[in-house]
Amino acid sequence: MSRWRSKPDVSWQEQAKKKAALEAVSLVKDGDIVGLGSGSTAAFSIEEIGDRIQKEKLKILGVPTSYQAFIHASAKAIPLTTLNEHPHLDIIIDGADQVDGALNLLKGRGGALTKEKIVASASQRRVYVVDETKIVNKLGTNQSVPVEVLPFAYPTIMLKISEMRGIPILREASKKAGPVITDNGNFVLDVDFGPIENPVELNCYLKTMPGVVETGIFAKIADIVYIGKRDLTIQRREQRPNKNT
Ligand code: 5RP
Numbered sequence: 748m749s750r751w752r753s754k755p756d757v758s759w760q761e762q763a764k765k766k767a768a769l770e771a772v773s774l775v776k777d778g779d780i781v782g783l784g785s786g787s788t789a790a791f792s793i794e795e796i797g798d799r800i801q802k803e804k805l806k807i808l809g810v811p812t813s814y815q816a817f818i819h820a821s822a823k824a825i826p827l828t829t830l831n832e833h834p835h836l837d838i839i840i841d842g843a844d845q846v847d848g849a850l851n852l853l854k855g856r857g858g859a860l861t862k863e864k865i866v867a868s869a870s871q872r873r874v875y876v877v878d879e880t881k882i883v884n885k886l887g888t889n890q891s892v893p894v895e896v897l898p899f900a901y902p903t904i905m906l907k908i909s910e911m912r913g914i915p916i917l918r919e920a921s922k923k924a925g926p927v928i929t930d931n932g933n934f935v936l937d938v939d940f941g942p943i944e945n946p947v948e949l950n951c952y953l954k955t956m957p958g959v960v961e962t963g964i965f966a967k968i969a970d971i972v973y974i975g976k977r978d979l980t981i982q983r984r985e986q987r988p989n990k991n992t
Contacts, residue, residue, distance in 0.1 A: 763878045763975025764842075768792040770981050771840045771874045771973050777805045780833045782866040783820050784841025785813040785859035788876050792840040797823025810836060812866050813859035814930050830869060839870040843965070843972075845883050845890050846875070850972055850986050851946045853886045855893030855963030858918070858929050864961055867968050878975045885942035886964065891916070892943075892953075893963035894936045898926075900958020901934050907956055914939040933960055 768791035775781055775796060783793050793809075793816060800807055801824070808828040811817035820827060841863055845853040852875060854860050867873045883890075894915075896904050901917065908915045918927040918935040926934050943949055943964075950964035967986075974982040 759977050759979065760878045760880065760975075763977065763979055764788045764876065765791045765975075766979060767876045767878070767973040767975035767981050768840070769795050770983070771876050771971075772796055772799065774872070774874060774971075775799070775805075775807065775838060775840075777803070777807070779837040780808050780810065780828065780835070782836050782839025782841070782870050783809045783811045783816040783825070784839060785816050785863060786842040786857045788842035788878075789816065789840065790819055792876065793819045793823060793825070797825050800825060808833065810866055810869075812839075812841065812862040813857070815857070815859070830865070834869060836866065836870040838872040838874060839867050840874045840876065841867070843875045843877050843881060843969075844963070845886050845888075846877055846881050846969075846972055846974075847883055847886050847946070849967075850969040850984060851886055851967065852965035852969055853890055853892060853963050854965050855895070855935070858893070858895075858927055858935050860893055860963045861895050861929070861931055861933075861961040864965060864968070867965065872970050873968055874971045874973070875969050876973045876975070879977060882974065885944070886946050887940045887943035891937035891939045892949075893918075894938055894953060895929055895931070895933050895960040895962075896936055897958045897960060898934050900956075901936065904956055904958050905936065908936070908938055908953075911952070912940075931960065
């Protein structure tokens, strides 16, 4: 093994994420158009979709939610398409940063929230995969809310968010000087709101601010969440069918 290659991470969390991701991918059928999520958990599902295409000769097309997903899917020879050609998808499989009891999610630690939400909104079935550390009573508990904003608007948005008692921080890049630039050419604010009482309301309020592109609050979006547990069992939680009413 090359001295540069890191040892495989075999912590329970990695195993649980992988097992749960494989379970989610078992929902994918031949002929499906599949949204490909971003982050380390979604990466397990992209890996499995690629393997199933090879082994089972499936005719599947993927819509990546980020450059990360695009590069990974290309490396796995997953045929890709766009919303232009396929504005309606059968299923999306993605990760999340937090999940509450009503299956509302916080997403966007990887900065891909906008495309993740667009592709989810285009998908018939929205499936998320997490390990059990992501389950919370209230979203926002010890976790900031990512908000993608136009660079032109960020000082005004930071002020408005501070006035509503959020604490916004402009996300800094780690391998580049200055702010993170998203795949869409925007900035990300990480906002500490503390535990969120009403995720639907907060999401709607933030989206009224000119220059806010999208928020990481995915309220009433998830249909199914697979949770990889510490004992390596998988729990499946499902949204009641009338979630949009
Ligand atoms: C990226 C996301 C990711 O899905 C989320 O951050 C979870 O990532 P991971 O599976 O690596 O914990 O929303 O924008």
